[in-house]
Amino acid sequence: MADVDARFFETILTRDASLLQDTVRDAGALAKSMFRTELKTWTKGASSPVSEADIAVNDLLEARLRGATPDYGWLSEESADDSTRLSRRLTWVVDPIDGTRNYLGGHDEWCVSVALVEDASPVLAAVFAPVTGEFFFAARGQGTTLNGAAVRAAPGTALDFAQVAGPKPMVERLNATGGEIKLHPRIGSLALRLCRVAHGGLDAAFAGGNSHDWDLAAADLIVQEADGRMSDLSGDPILYNRREVTHGVLVAAGRDRHASIVAHFRNRPLA
Numbered sequence: 001m002a003d004v005d006a007r008f009f010e011t012i013l014t015r016d017a018s019l020l021q022d023t024v025r026d027a028g029a030l031a032k033s034m035f036r037t038e039l040k041t042w043t044k045g046a047s048s049p050v051s052e053a054d055i056a057v058n059d060l061l062e063a064r065l066r067g068a069t070p071d072y073g074w075l076s077e078e079s080a081d082d083s084t085r086l087s088r089r090l091t092w093v094v095d096p097i098d099g100t101r102n103y104l105g106g107h108d109e110w111c112v113s114v115a116l117v118e119d120a121s122p123v124l125a126a127v128f129a130p131v132t133g134e135f136f137f138a139a140r141g142q143g144t145t146l147n148g149a150a151v152r153a154a155p156g157t158a159l160d161f162a163q164v165a166g167p168k169p170m171v172e173r174l175n176a177t178g179g180e181i182k183l184h185p186r187i188g189s190l191a192l193r194l195c196r197v198a199h200g201g202l203d204a205a206f207a208g209g210n211s212h213d214w215d216l217a218a219a220d221l222i223v224q225e226a227d228g229r230m231s232d233l234s235g236d237p238i239l240y241n242r243r244e245v246t247h248g249v250l251v252a253a254g255r256d257r258h259a260s261i262v263a264h265f266r267n268r269p270l271a
Helices: 002-034 052-068 083-087 100-104 168-172 190-195 213-224 255-267
Strands: 041-044 048-051 073-076 090-098 111-118 121-129 134-139 144-146 149-151 204-212 228-232 246-254
Touching: 002 052, 002 090, 002 111, 002 121, 002 134, 048 052, 048 100, 052 073, 052 090, 052 111, 073 083, 073 213, 090 100, 090 121, 090 190, 090 213, 111 190, 111 213, 121 190, 121 213, 134 190, 134 213, 168 204, 190 204, 190 213, 204 213, 204 255, 213 228, 213 246, 228 255, 246 255
Parallel strands: 073 090
Antiparallel strands: 041 048, 090 111, 111 121, 121 134, 134 144, 144 149, 204 246, 228 246
16 A cells, blocks of 8 residues: 555656646746836735735746645745645645845846645755746755756865855854855845755855745755755754744755754854
């Protein structure tokens, strides 16, 4: 019975991998068609910007993904939370436009980010940055590709601080020598920041706290499948599709470098 279930599940994932890639490409094309145009915007919560482009892309993703997989759960930044997702084996975790401030400011670094989560762990992931032309894809156990070519996180344990991205106070805590840090320029999309660890564009990337499942789930698998790791500072894995979808400080890096960073913070915990 277990073998039958495993074969059935792999068949589903093969089907869903194609669905995911095609849908995210189309969603990215829609977002790009609305980029640098006059858009209606508003603010949700205390200070989070939203535009009609976020909603249009969310509507496309939901219609395509949920339409093809009606038994799956749905968790999106731009949809009302439906608690039935908690009882579903498989759930789509979606950020229609990650980096909305960048998007509305006319800057290039924003993306569409979608993961399929089984229980608490991502099994499929796609992150597409249409303006920069980066399409990351990962499937559990099958590696990560960038624009169709296999990629891996940078090996080793040393840190080139010019290749570390994230909040400056976090990066400064890694600086054992106390010398001046030249930090990598800010990347306004958290998902894209994390994904750039997967091909060695960054040695490491931090999320400074108050990130959400939709910011992280796709990038997490993309980093993992590129021989990297992404976790909280204690090294514990990130769990998705739980009732609470907000997370604290996180780090992504190649496997050995990640272990060194976790050890560093274990000896120097945050106050």
